[in-house]
Amino acid sequence: MFLLKKFIRHFIKKFIPYKIILLARRFFYFIRSIFYKGSSFHCPICSFDASNFIDGGEDTKVNREKNIVGAGHFLNNFCPNCNSGYKERFFFLNLSNFLNQNSNLSILHIAPENSFSFLSSNIFLSHKYITADLSMRHVDLNLNLNHIPFDDNSFDVVIANHVFEHIDTDVNAMCEVFRVLKPNGKLFAQVPFSPLLDICFEGSDPYKLSNIQREALYGQYDHVRIYSLPCYLDRLISAGFTVSTYLPCDLYNLDIIHKYCLNDNEIFFDISKSS
Numbered sequence: 001m002f003l004l005k006k007f008i009r010h011f012i013k014k015f016i017p018y019k020i021i022l023l024a025r026r027f028f029y030f031i032r033s034i035f036y037k038g039s040s041f042h043c044p045i046c047s048f049d050a051s052n053f054i055d056g057g058e059d060t061k062v063n064r065e066k067n068i069v070g071a072g073h074f075l076n077n078f079c080p081n082c083n084s085g086y087k088e089r090f091f092f093l094n095l096s097n098f099l100n101q102n103s104n105l106s107i108l109h110i111a112p113e114n115s116f117s118f119l120s121s122n123i124f125l126s127h128k129y130i131t132a133d134l135s136m137r138h139v140d141l142n143l144n145l146n147h148i149p150f151d152d153n154s155f156d157v158v159i160a161n162h163v164f165e166h167i168d169t170d171v172n173a174m175c176e177v178f179r180v181l182k183p184n185g186k187l188f189a190q191v192p193f194s195p196l197l198d199i200c201f202e203g204s205d206p207y208k209l210s211n212i213q214r215e216a217l218y219g220q221y222d223h224v225r226i227y228s229l230p231c232y233l234d235r236l237i238s239a240g241f242t243v244s245t246y247l248p249c250d251l252y253n254l255d256i257i258h259k260y261c262l263n264d265n266e267i268f269f270d271i272s273k274s275s
């Protein structure tokens with residue numbers, strides 16, 4: 001089953017034009033959303049009002065046992081209209097608040113979220129915005145985060161949301177992001193983490209493992225570690241960043257947290273290149 005899913009995903013990615021995939025996805029979500037119209041919940045990304053969101057997420061043994069925040073199964077997780085999960089909605093709120101308070105920023109967005117193609121208002125409009133990824137086809141350029149092809153101090157903002165858990169040389173990638181950020185620049189980089197761990201759970205060569213082995217160890221086939229909170233913070237700080245952490249209740253009132261179906265336990269990492 002796993003191999004079949006992988007084959008189908010590979011076939012779609014390789015042979016079907018991205019615009020066709022996007023249109024098919026939009027059509028499917030549109031039909032699905034009809035059955036979820038209501039007023040109990042609201043998606044800040046696409047502005048859809050829903051009776052409820054859709055339960056779901058990677059329901060793996062390790063995600064349950066390690067109580068992973070930012071991955072795993074979650075009630076009322078996915079918006080029926082744009083398919084954003086709680087982790088994208090929380091990230092979007094924090095990002096849009098920052099961008100709306102500034103203008104003319106240079107932004108590098110790594111691995112842009114699919115749900116952002118459903119944005120009800122373009123939060124990047126008044127900024128210089130570049131999208132990039134290692135292999136995505138619909139971005140402005142393909143790049144490796146270990147060797148970012150830009151000069152030092154090029155960007156005001158780098159967005160790499162749920163990216164570092166996929167990179168074995170994560171500290172090197174963090175140092176590269178630090179290099180291309182301008183002084184006082186911001187990095188938006190949420191990661192899944194286990195509140196039960198004191199240190200990162202990772203091996204020496206995760207790419208030697210099969211997808212099934214990585215999923216069994218790290219909760220998702222393309223993850224290469226499980227971060228602990230202290231470990232993620234230590235690595236960001238070792239790359240040169242200053243970090244503050246906030247729970248949703250530190251930033252938003254309970255009505256917003258409920259209406260947008262956020263995870264009470266998720267942590268926003270406010271990451272800066274302090275000058």
Ligand SMILES: [Zn+2]
Binds near residue numbers: 045047118
């Ligand atoms: Zn939505």
